[in-house]
Every structure is written in C-alpha cells, then in structure tokens.
Amino acid sequence: MQLAISSDLDFQSETYKDAYSRINAIVIEGEQEAYENYQKLAELLPPEAEQLLGLSKMENRHKKGFQACGKNLSVTPDMDFAQVFFADLHRNFQEAAAENRIVTCLLIQSLIIECFAISAYNIYIPVADDFARKITEGVVKDEYMHLNFGEEWLKANFEASKEELEAANRQNLPIVWRMLNEVEQDAKVLGMEKEALVEDFMISYGEALSNIGFTTRDIMRMSAYGLTAA
Numbered sequence: 001m002q003l004a005i006s007s008d009l010d011f012q013s014e015t016y017k018d019a020y021s022r023i024n025a026i027v028i029e030g031e032q033e034a035y036e037n038y039q040k041l042a043e044l045l046p047p048e049a050e051q052l053l054g055l056s057k058m059e060n061r062h063k064k065g066f067q068a069c070g071k072n073l074s075v076t077p078d079m080d081f082a083q084v085f086f087a088d089l090h091r092n093f094q095e096a097a098a099e100n101r102i103v104t105c106l107l108i109q110s111l112i113i114e115c116f117a118i119s120a121y122n123i124y125i126p127v128a129d130d131f132a133r134k135i136t137e138g139v140v141k142d143e144y145m146h147l148n149f150g151e152e153w154l155k156a157n158f159e160a161s162k163e164e165l166e167a168a169n170r171q172n173l174p175i176v177w178r179m180l181n182e183v184e185q186d187a188k189v190l191g192m193e194k195e196a197l198v199e200d201f202m203i204s205y206g207e208a209l210s211n212i213g214f215t216t217r218d219i220m221r222m223s224a225y226g227l228t229a230a
C-alpha cells in the first residue's frame with residue numbers, strides 16, 4: 001500500500017521541489033527553535049540542565065539531518081517563510097521564558113512542538129525519498145524522548161502546573177491548527193494528508209495530557225480550543 005503511494009511521487013519534479021522548499025524549511029526552523037528552546041529551558045531548570053542540554057544537542061543534529069535532505073533533492077529551503085510560520089509560537093515561548101513561566105515553555109516545546117513533529121514525521125516516513133526516510137526514522141525516535149521529558153516533569157508537578165497548562169493550551173493550541181492549515185497544500189504535494197496529520201497530532205497530544213494527569217473530560221475540552229476556527 002505504501003509502495004502505491006510513494007510511486008505516485010516524482011521527487012525531482014518542480015512541483016515537488018517547490019513544496020519541499022517550504023516544508024523542509026519549516027522542519028529546519030522547527031529543529032533550530034527546539035535547539036534554542038531546550039537551551040533556554042536548561043537555564044530555567046538548573047536541576048535538569050544536563051539532560052536538557054543533551055536534548056538540545058539532539059535538535060541540532062536533527063537540523064543538520066534535514067538540511068542534508070534538502071541538499072539531496074537540490075532544494076533551497078525558504079527560511080524566511082519558515083520564520084514567519086513559527087513566529088507566534090516563538091514569541092509566546094520567549095515571553096513565557098522572560099517571565100519564568102516554565103510550565104508554559106514546556107507545554108509549547110515538549111508537548112505541542114514535539115507532538116507536531118512526531119505526527120508530521122510519522123506521516124512523512126512512508127512517502128519520503130529513501131535518503132530522507134532513513135534520516136526521519138532516526139529523528140522521530142528522539143522526539144518521543146523529548147515528549148517524554150515534558151510529560152514526566154509536568155506529571156511530577158501536576159497540581160502546581162494545572163492552571164498554567166490550561167492557559168498555555170488555550171493560548172497555543174489554536175496556533176497549531178492555523179499552522180496545519182498553512183501547510184496543508186504543500187504537505188499534500190508531498191503525499192501527506194491534513195486529516196492524517198490532525199489525527200496523529202490529536203492522538204499524541206491527548207495521550208501526553210493523559211499521562212500528565214488530565215482526565216478524559218479535561219482532554220476533550222482542552223483539545224477543542226481553536227479547532228472550530230480550523
């Protein structure tokens with residue numbers, strides 16, 4: 001079944017390369033932001049600094065891997081586009097960090113961005129070219145560890161974090177739906193359906209909220225924010 005999907009794709013066509021110039025840039029920018037965000041989190045959480053700096057280093061490797069994927073297809077990533085794409089989450093993370101709102105920083109980076117990455121990479125793997133597939137398979141394994149870091153910390157501090165998590169979710173989840181809408185057309189050219197991305201994201205994010213300690217009722221309510229606008 002996967003063979004049927006990938007054989008429809010011409011990785012050298014101008015249409016594919018044009019869409020790839022934006023998707024590849026988004027992923028490179030996302031990995032760069034993640035690299036910086038874990039460094040900032042290491043400053044904010046001194047007891048976890050060593051582990052967080054380890055995660056940060058992995059993000060830098062991911063970035064280099066995806067840069068190689070673009071080069072392999074002779075695609076130049078449109079980094080200006082990607083910076084605008086990430087601007088809202090970037091700003092919200094910076095503002096939270098400046099005010100020492102660690103819970104918000106963790107929700108943005110370790111839950112939202114990692115779940116976004118996990119869903120995107122899982123949907124991309126079956127339709128990727130051989131070179132990019134191998135790279136992405138290696139990366140996605142790391143992203144589960146990053147998500148797990150956020151889950152464990154927030155679970156251990158659940159009662160004290162609950163209110164801030166709800167507010168951060170309300171502020172940032174609508175941005176994810178907006179980002180998914182913006183990437184829909186280009187993702188489709190790469191063989192990735194928006195419905196599959198949304199489904200995979202909802203599953204990862206819902207599971208994360210459940211692992212942290214939220215009830216099914218909480219999760220339903222929290223997941224709905226911003227969905228109506230999507």
Ligand code: PL3
Pocket residue numbers: 023024026027030031034059062113114116117120121124143146183187192
């Ligand atoms: C955190 O470790 C990484 C953050 C990256 C965020 C990526 C979001 C990707 C959304 C675009 C959907 C297409 C993905 C294609 C994969 C190469």
Ligand code: FE2
Pocket residue numbers: 031034058059062117139143
């Ligand atoms: Fe990453």
Ligand code: FE2
Pocket residue numbers: 034059114117142143146
């Ligand atoms: Fe990550």
